[in-house]
Amino acid sequence: EAEVAQSPRYKITEKSQAVAFWCDPISGHATLYWYRQILGQGPELLVQFQDESVVDDSQLPKDRFSAERLKGVDSTLKIQPAELGDSAMYLCASSPPPGAGGARVGDTQYFGPGTRLTVL
């Protein structure tokens, strides 16, 4: 069964350094999401892509975070400079376009294993 891939699985960095996370969604999934999950909380959407376009980045701290999905396939989330409060799990998810294989709006989002970031 196809899965969402993320790397690295774990990242330790010092504050003020730059970090980058990579996500490869399930093939054919047009929509890609990046979530941040702080310990003890539920995931919070950072950015959503439809193909290569940003649909929602209202919760993305744009002064230090950036995300891209240049060819509408895989995606990179970057933090520069990292701060202590950025320590969290960063989850990537994807979902098929409505109509594809019977998919509907509100259909399942498929999550990757996440990247656990620790900022020292």
Add this chain to the structure above:
Amino acid sequence: AQTVTQSQPEMSVQEAETVTLSCTYDTSESNYYLFWYKQPPSRQMILVIRQEAYKQQNATENRFSVNFQKAAKSFSLKISDSQLGDTAMYFCAFMKHNTDKLIFGTGTRLQVFP
């Protein structure tokens, strides 16, 4: 704005027993979707069950079922015949109709013991 509340940070249940996880939500929308996601330790989050608000019938997936009370804005998950593999964080989530933005609760950590 929509909010999702899970008031049970931790629950435990003995293997083969039944457990119910609670979830309430707040919205002014009439059409939406509700989800329960499972996040096992060190593994990815997977969908457990999905409910469409316009459907009165409660969703069921094998040992998992929901009690959807639209007027009360309540969406509880019942796990029957609990298994050790059910040990995980469980997140309740809300999605407004015609969007695909999930809003998650804070989660309930479920421990199934032998």
